[in-house]
Amino acid sequence: MVPTPHATLAPLLARHAGRAHELLPLLHALQDSEGYVDPAHVPAIAAALNLSRAEVHGVITFYHHFRSAPPPATVVQVCRAEACRSRDGEALVAHVEAATGARIDGEPCQGIGVESVYCLGQCALSPAVTINGELHARVSPTRFDALLAATREEVAHD
Amino acid sequence: MTEISGMRAHRVYVPRDSAALALGADRVAAAVAAEAAKRGIAVDIVRNGSRGLFWLEPLVEVQTPSGRIGYSNVQASQVAALFDSGWPARAIQDGEREMAPVDPHGSWEAPMPDCVGRVDAIPYLAKQQRLTFARIGVTDPLSPTDYEAHGGLAGLRACLALDAEAACQTVLDSGLRGRGGAAFPAGIKWRTVSRAEASQKYVVCNADEGDSGTFADRLIMESDPFVLIEGMVIAALSVGASEGIVYVRSEYPHAIAMLEAAIGIARREGWLGADVLGSGRSCELRVAKAAGAYICGEETALLESLEGKRGVVRAKPPIPALSGLFGKPTLINNVITLASVPYIFAHGAQAYREFGMGRSQGTLPVQLAGNIRRGGLVELAFGVTLRTLLDEFGGGTASGRPAKAIQVGGPLGAYLPSAQWDLPMDYEAYAAVGAVVGHGGVVVHDDTADMAGLASYAMEFCALESCGKCTPCRIGSTRGVEVIERIRRGDTSTRQVTLLHDLCDTMVSGSLCAMGGMTPFPVRSALEYFPADFGLPDGAKRAEAA
Ligand SMILES: Cc1cc2nc3c(=O)[nH]c(=O)nc-3n(C[C@H](O)[C@H](O)[C@H](O)COP(=O)(O)O)c2cc1C
Ligand code: SF4
Ligand code: FES
Numbered sequence: 001m002v003p004t005p006h007a008t009l010a011p012l013l014a015r016h017a018g019r020a021h022e023l024l025p026l027l028h029a030l031q032d033s034e035g036y037v038d039p040a041h042v043p044a045i046a047a048a049l050n051l052s053r054a055e056v057h058g059v060i061t062f063y064h065h066f067r068s069a070p071p072p073a074t075v076v077q078v079c080r081a082e083a084c085r086s087r088d089g090e091a092l093v094a095h096v097e098a099a100t101g102a103r104i105d106g107e108p109c110q111g112i113g114v115e116s117v118y119c120l121g122q123c124a125l126s127p128a129v130t131i132n133g134e135l136h137a138r139v140s141p142t143r144f145d146a147l148l149a150a151t152r153e154e155v156a157h158d
Numbered sequence: 159m160t161e162i163s164g165m166r167a168h169r170v171y172v173p174r175d176s177a178a179l180a181l182g183a184d185r186v187a188a189a190v191a192a193e194a195a196k197r198g199i200a201v202d203i204v205r206n207g208s209r210g211l212f213w214l215e216p217l218v219e220v221q222t223p224s225g226r227i228g229y230s231n232v233q234a235s236q237v238a239a240l241f242d243s244g245w246p247a248r249a250i251q252d253g254e255r256e257m258a259p260v261d262p263h264g265s266w267e268a269p270m271p272d273c274v275g276r277v278d279a280i281p282y283l284a285k286q287q288r289l290t291f292a293r294i295g296v297t298d299p300l301s302p303t304d305y306e307a308h309g310g311l312a313g314l315r316a317c318l319a320l321d322a323e324a325a326c327q328t329v330l331d332s333g334l335r336g337r338g339g340a341a342f343p344a345g346i347k348w349r350t351v352s353r354a355e356a357s358q359k360y361v362v363c364n365a366d367e368g369d370s371g372t373f374a375d376r377l378i379m380e381s382d383p384f385v386l387i388e389g390m391v392i393a394a395l396s397v398g399a400s401e402g403i404v405y406v407r408s409e410y411p412h413a414i415a416m417l418e419a420a421i422g423i424a425r426r427e428g429w430l431g432a433d434v435l436g437s438g439r440s441c442e443l444r445v446a447k448a449a450g451a452y453i454c455g456e457e458t459a460l461l462e463s464l465e466g467k468r469g470v471v472r473a474k475p476p477i478p479a480l481s482g483l484f485g486k487p488t489l490i491n492n493v494i495t496l497a498s499v500p501y502i503f504a505h506g507a508q509a510y511r512e513f514g515m516g517r518s519q520g521t522l523p524v525q526l527a528g529n530i531r532r533g534g535l536v537e538l539a540f541g542v543t544l545r546t547l548l549d550e551f552g553g554g555t556a557s558g559r560p561a562k563a564i565q566v567g568g569p570l571g572a573y574l575p576s577a578q579w580d581l582p583m584d585y586e587a588y589a590a591v592g593a594v595v596g597h598g599g600v601v602v603h604d605d606t607a608d609m610a611g612l613a614s615y616a617m618e619f620c621a622l623e624s625c626g627k628c629t630p631c632r633i634g635s636t637r638g639v640e641v642i643e644r645i646r647r648g649d650t651s652t653r654q655v656t657l658l659h660d661l662c663d664t665m666v667s668g669s670l671c672a673m674g675g676m677t678p679f680p681v682r683s684a685l686e687y688f689p690a691d692f693g694l695p696d697g698a699k700r701a702e703a704a
Contacts, residue, residue: 082615
């Protein structure tokens with residue numbers, strides 16, 4: 001069951017109350033359980049940690065990891081950094097866009113969002129992608145199609 | 159081989175570092191277990207770390223009387239056929255077969271896994287000088303008995319016999335310099351923190367590893383996390399800190415999980431906590447998860463992030479060694495720097511110092527990445543050349559085309575043309591040609607690479623990841639993209655090229671940190687060595703100077 005926002009937030013606020021330096025662990029916990037950090041929570045977080053709303057907003061928007069809106073059902077991340085570029089990573093980006101219909105770092109298409117990521121530590125086996133958090137290395141367009149098909153099947157079964 | 163309920167069980171190793179996992183190692187391990195159960199064959203599966211020979215992953219090994227015999231690129235779908243061929247018992251005969259003394263090339267997507275013979279005889283591995291990475295792939299990363307049986311804790315025990323001053327002197331004498339990029343002598347930093355007067359001090363491990371082409375930190379955390387823990391405890395005791403924090407990038411969930419598990423085990427074993435190895439001294443460690451900002455690898459931005467703020471770079475002084483986390487003296491070192499320390503304490507500063515050249519002592523974990531046939535981790539004494547790394551270890555490019563440019567030291571490092579591949583890897587020798595060794599990441603590009611495109615990307619990355627504190631970096635990088643794109647579109651007038659050089663000069667001299675200060679390195683090197691890719695004549699530099 002998906003917890004209601006308040007059921008998640010209240011214990012987190014209690015756990016980190018008054019400890020401004022624990023803002024990141026709080027945001028991580030919130031995003032881990034809800035999938036994103038709802039901007040509606042910002043005033044409560046700010047009040048609990050003795051921060052201004054601007055500070056909390058500033059932190060959420062500074063870090064690429066935090067999302068301010070719910071993620072699409074399937075998130076594909078494609079590495080755009082140098083080692084992946086050296087092995088046709090940008091051609092893979094184009095292929096992923098074509099295969100999913102989604103634009104990279106743009107609007108999702110039919111529940112699939114495609115995002116840039118900068119290095120997944122698989123630079124010796126590039127190019128690398130993640131699909132719903134699962135890491136895949138040495139990804140050719142054909143292998144990507146197979147991985148995406150497997151994910152679609154899983155999603156359909158859930 | 160171990161005895162399980164009267165049957166001789168075959169010990170089978172299936173790696174679990176994230177590179178092996180990204181190629182399906184978990185499914186392979188499950189298939190081996192299922193197939194063995196179906197056939198009534200007793201197997202004892204050990205999830206070891208990766209050896210760092212990534213092009214062979216998943217590299218499955220079978221223990222035999224003649225050593226561990228490896229099978230490369232094993233896919234779950236091939237496991238049944240492998241058993242049909244008499245495996246794993248077959249490994250004993252495979253081990254007796256003479257293997258050619260050449261590096262295997264891997265057979266990803268081949269119909270059957272290839273036997274690569276005795277794994278520690280593979281030239282790629284046998285030719286290395288593994289000090290810091292000695293246990294990688296050999297042991298079970300979460301087995302404390304395995305760790306001690308392979309030399310673990312000897313360094314910490316030696317350190318407990320020393321006072322703080324002598325411990326810091328050991329690090330100084332070893333010649334160890336920071337492996338995170340700036341190459342500052344570790345012993346000097348340790349001594350500064352050690353001598354600072356404060357009620358509370360911290361040790362912070364920089365595990366942000368944001369540079370493309372680097373994975374040594376990840377490999378240590380995933381394949382031998384205890385060595386980092388031991389190094390951090392040694393550091394904490396030496397500088398008078400009782401709390402250590404590992405700041406790990408959020409892109410590494412597997413490393414975070416392994417490290418957290420290892421810290422829990424180390425605490426249970428009494429290697430951490432209130433009474434480290436019965437010494438009466440205390441040390442606590444914890445993991446902090448970063449949130450996807452490259453600049454948080456810069457040490458002061460990292461501290462801001464640990465304090466719960468945006469990762470904006472702090473001006474120095476004060477240096478973190480005197481005023482760091484929450485204003486307290488803080489020792490910040492990279493993962494590899496800290497993981498190198500147990501060897502130094504266990505074997506003595508002199509033993510470490512015997513490796514290397516000039517003022518670059520000890521070993522450097524080189525990370526071979528990008529367009530390379532045999533990508534992976536190569537730990538060698540300083541002084542090796544890129545050409546040796548590319549040809550002898552790497553086996554040339556993966557595409558089979560000629561290599562064109564090699565970027566060393568991450569996204570802020572220069573692109574080196576073939577003419578510079580015979581330079582010894584040494585901090586000073588590289589600095590002399592405007593290049594950096596950095597974290598030892600080596601990214602190879604073949605002759606299809608568009609160097610102007612890569613230069614443009616370098617500026618784009620800086621614009622995306624700039625902390626925003628200073629104008630040359632924040633605005634200059636965006637302008638940099640614009641100018642390079644104008645040149646790429648054909649406006650190769652001297653004016654545009656001069657503008658780009660001016661912009662680079664401004665960024666180099668006007669930026670607070672190396673993000674803005676070094677982004678011009680890849681850009682200028684691309685422009686200087688590969689002018690044709692920008693549509694410029696070879697003599698452009700000379701003409702412009704005239
Ligand atoms: C933009 C930027 C990014 C950096 N990223 C990292 C990093 O990911 N990991 C790291 O250890 N050091 C990184 N550094 C270097 C650190 O600031 C610092 O020098 C290092 O953590 C000190 O540890 P060491 O002396 O053991 O190398 C970065 C520096 C800059 C300017
Ligand atoms: S150079 Fe860039 S990243 Fe570094 S302090 Fe200035 S704005 Fe921040
Ligand atoms: S550059 Fe893509 S995984 Fe490192």
